[in-house]
Amino acid sequence: MKVIIVINTLGSGGAERSMVELAKFLHAKNNISIKFVCLEHRKIGIEKEVTSFGIPVIFFEKSGGYFAKTKYLVEVLKQEAPDIIHSLLTESNIITRLSRKFYSKGKLVQSLVNTAYSEERKKDNKLSWQKFQLAKQFDIWTARCTPNVFYHSITKEVLKHYKPLFKIRENYKVIYRGRDENPFLNIGDQEEEHTRFTLINSGRQEFAKGQITILKALSYLREKYGYTNIKFQLLGRQGAYSDVIQQYIVENKLEEQVEVHGFVNDVQRRLVKADAFIFPSYYEGLGGALLEAFSAHLPCLCSDLPVLKEVVGSEKGAMFSPPGDFKALAENIKLLMENKKLQLELADYSLNRFQSKFKIDKINNEMLKMYVELLD
Structure with a gap:
């Protein structure tokens, strides 16, 4: 052939x-x-x-x-x-x-x-x-x-x-x-003391990926609840919205909380060190980055798009919020951050979903x- x-x-x-x-x-x-x-x-x-x-x-x-x-x-x-x-x-x-x-x-x-x-x-x-x-x-x-x-x-x-x-x-x-199984799954972050709740997103810096919604949610959580111990890592090549993202970070003084890494070759290693995967896309075909988060045993927060609900497979398999609704996303982050039992339940669901389907x-x-x- x-x-x-x-x-x-x-x-x-x-x-x-x-x-x-x-x-x-x-x-x-x-x-x-x-x-x-x-x-x-x-x-x-x-x-x-x-x-x-x-x-x-x-x-x-x-x-x-x-x-x-x-x-x-x-x-x-x-x-x-x-x-x-x-x-x-x-x-x-x-x-x-x-x-x-x-x-x-x-x-x-x-x-x-x-x-x-x-x-x-x-x-x-x-x-x-x-x-x-x-x-x-x-x-x-x-x-x-x-x-x-x-x-x-x-x-x-x-x-x-x-x-x-x-x-x-x-x-x-x-x-x-x-996607491949994550080879770092059982390593995790064993060296650093867990003093921050780390969110991670992997995707090109474009409108479709909704990363500006994450930044707005962080600002909302800081202003309404005083949360400054949430760290966000953005992995993905630069795109049409890179300037918008950088401008928002500076104007809202989020430099201490946000790391924009661009394209990296060690996504799998970084994923297992995070606490949750955040994916507030406006539209997707499947969301390959979501599969990588599943394989890294991460609880997931994502948009309530029909396609992402198809990939997750259950309303209870992730925390959903409408695309662009930074307040709803922020409240989901707060709920997840404060509930260790929920974190583990969603993480276990992610890994089981990956192993059975992807x-x-x-x-x-x-x-x-x-x-x-x-x-x-």
Whole structure:
């Protein structure tokens, strides 16, 4: 079996990480050839990890938009002649669909990884709504005009989001993402005296991740209850909201409580040293960072999005609050911080949920089975 994965970048997002883990799994199989076609370089991310593992990566090194990238992809596909062409993320999906007009061999699989057209995005004041609507319509048009696409959706809620837009019928399969077990799980933080309650969030610094809501919640807890012993660590590459985050920290004198680390390579080690994972996203596809928190045996506070409730699996499995509601989030933080029994119950639930649903080997085998069934 010959597989080509078409991807925007090998950056630091959850979708990229999941696809790389699948590629490693496939690369280890004697009867499978796997390559990436990457539309641009990303300095911060997992490019080096992929190449050092021995997985070939073909980069689009020229300049140009959809037409130039489509032409290049067609040339690569004709040369490689893959059995499976698997794309993910909007730009790569669109370009791969356009390429089918000129190269129609092989089975086309497209991963649906987020609820990209959520109404919550209207709250993002850095987003041009007119350009957003144009991009949405182009995405929909290319999906409806491209025959024989098989869709892999990472959650039922993501499938529900795209089904009417793309007119998806029976040509799909829902397979969750997976993650490795946390190798530091039994180490924890045994050296420092636990004098602070540490919250941790892992995600790029963008509107979607709602990190400004966390900062507002910390300010609220300090002003209303006098709490200054809460520490917050933000892990994730810089993005469109980095300046907003930094400005809020300075203006509200949160420097002593907040650490912004940017992209780091030791997320798993940092997670096990925290007291709780906080994930107040405005929209998600699944939330790979949430799976990593599950595997680190952490109690979780997150937005009451349908997709996150699907991933958590129970209303009692995490502490939920509406996206953007910093007061509700703050009250949940206070309740969790003051209740050791609740912390342990939620942490145990997280780990059990991870082990039953999201272990990477199980997910990778399901993905391989999907490929084999498509070829058969």
